[in-house]
Amino acid sequence: MMHSKEFKVNNFDLLRLIAATQVIVDHYFQHLKLPISRFGIDLLYLFPGVPVFFIISGYLISASYERNNNIKVYVRNRLLRIYPGLWVCIIVSAIVIHITGVRMFNKQVLAWLPAQFLGLIYTPSFLKDYGFGSYNGSLWTIPIELQFYALLPLCYFLFKKQRFNVYLYCALLVFVVANIVTQVVPINERLSKLISYTFIPHFYLFLLGVLMQRLQLYKSPVIYSRAVYWLIGYIAFSLSLSGVIEPVTYTLIKNIILAFTILALAYTAPTLSKKLLRSNDISYGIYIYHGLILTVAVQLKLANNLNLLILVAASYLLAYLSWIGVEKPFLRRKSKTIHTLPKD
Numbered sequence: 001m002m003h004s005k006e007f008k009v010n011n012f013d014l015l016r017l018i019a020a021t022q023v024i025v026d027h028y029f030q031h032l033k034l035p036i037s038r039f040g041i042d043l044l045y046l047f048p049g050v051p052v053f054f055i056i057s058g059y060l061i062s063a064s065y066e067r068n069n070n071i072k073v074y075v076r077n078r079l080l081r082i083y084p085g086l087w088v089c090i091i092v093s094a095i096v097i098h099i100t101g102v103r104m105f106n107k108q109v110l111a112w113l114p115a116q117f118l119g120l121i122y123t124p125s126f127l128k129d130y131g132f133g134s135y136n137g138s139l140w141t142i143p144i145e146l147q148f149y150a151l152l153p154l155c156y157f158l159f160k161k162q163r164f165n166v167y168l169y170c171a172l173l174v175f176v177v178a179n180i181v182t183q184v185v186p187i188n189e190r191l192s193k194l195i196s197y198t199f200i201p202h203f204y205l206f207l208l209g210v211l212m213q214r215l216q217l218y219k220s221p222v223i224y225s226r227a228v229y230w231l232i233g234y235i236a237f238s239l240s241l242s243g244v245i246e247p248v249t250y251t252l253i254k255n256i257i258l259a260f261t262i263l264a265l266a267y268t269a270p271t272l273s274k275k276l277l278r279s280n281d282i283s284y285g286i287y288i289y290h291g292l293i294l295t296v297a298v299q300l301k302l303a304n305n306l307n308l309l310i311l312v313a314a315s316y317l318l319a320y321l322s323w324i325g326v327e328k329p330f331l332r333r334k335s336k337t338i339h340t341l342p343k344d
Contacts (some may be wrong), residue, residue: 005219010266011057014273016283023049024290024315028308031132031294050141051205055259057148058209067150077334078149084330085322086142089117089288093136100299102130116125119146131295138291140197147199148206168211175204183248208259218267227268228262284327285319
């Protein structure tokens with residue numbers, strides 16, 4: 001039955017949708033100060049959205065690059081994936097923020113706006129008092145994802161083809177150590193925050209995805225159609241050892257198990273995503289727009305008057321409009337040489 005296990009038939013769109021929804025709920029609970037029990041917190045972080053995005057990104061983008069490693073094609077496809085949706089989101093953000101109380105016609109905007117268009121996300125001083133202090137807190141991962149995009153071809157260039165996976169294992173180990181070091185070695189708060197916005201503490205997640213793709217683990221009998229077993233094991237580990245073992249170790253082991261669980265979920269009943277979503281991928285739109293909705297709600301003091309479901313629904317609506325009106329048309333312009341692969 002090995003021949004029926006197709007790489008391109010998977011549930012990654014559905015998994016990204018779930019991950020984006022987790023990020024929404026997480027941010028809304030944090031910033032709207034909604035009450036939640038300890039068990040509720042454990043459930044909320046059971047499927048952490050950002051690590052899921054990074055792992056899936058490494059898996060799919062490395063496969064895309066291996067299918068066509070022409071650097072011009074690669075860069076073009078990556079730009080089409082990230083920038084059109086981001087640019088429209090930033091323009092919408094600037095307009096909405098201007099309408100809701102912050103004058104956007106000032107000298108700082110001349111430097112800030114081009115930087116946002118490039119993906120160099122930061123909140124300028126004139127927006128520090130807007131909302132909860134970040135004009136769109138969800139965009140912090142965009143620069144990190146762009147760093148991943150830049151580093152992937154470099155890895156393929158530096159690692160010798162005949163020993164690529166050996167070098168990949170070594171790189172993975174190096175960045176696992178880097179992740180631990182950045183969390184346990186005492187450094188000043190400003191430097192620690194700066195490092196957290198770089199690829200350094202997060203790259204091991206991306207490399208995990210690359211490694212699983214290189215090894216074609218989706219074909220393995222312990223992965224393919226085995227999501228139930230991985231879910232049980234992952235949930236048992238996550239809920240039973242949360243708060244029991246040292247947090248850095250716990251998170252690291254949890255994310256590694258999560259990576260294999262994601263792969264098993266992607267290739268268990270692998271046509272489910274297409275049946276439910278009809279090839280519509282609104283996860284990116286949800287991710288980039290929910291932060292704007294949240295900060296506007298806080299700014300207008302609507303947080304206590306708006307139902308959480310309304311905010312989530314608004315995020316889904318903007319995401320769908322972004323997908324139909326912006327992302328999907330630009331994704332059609334991507335190179336046809338990788339048309340058999342998922343949209344990443």
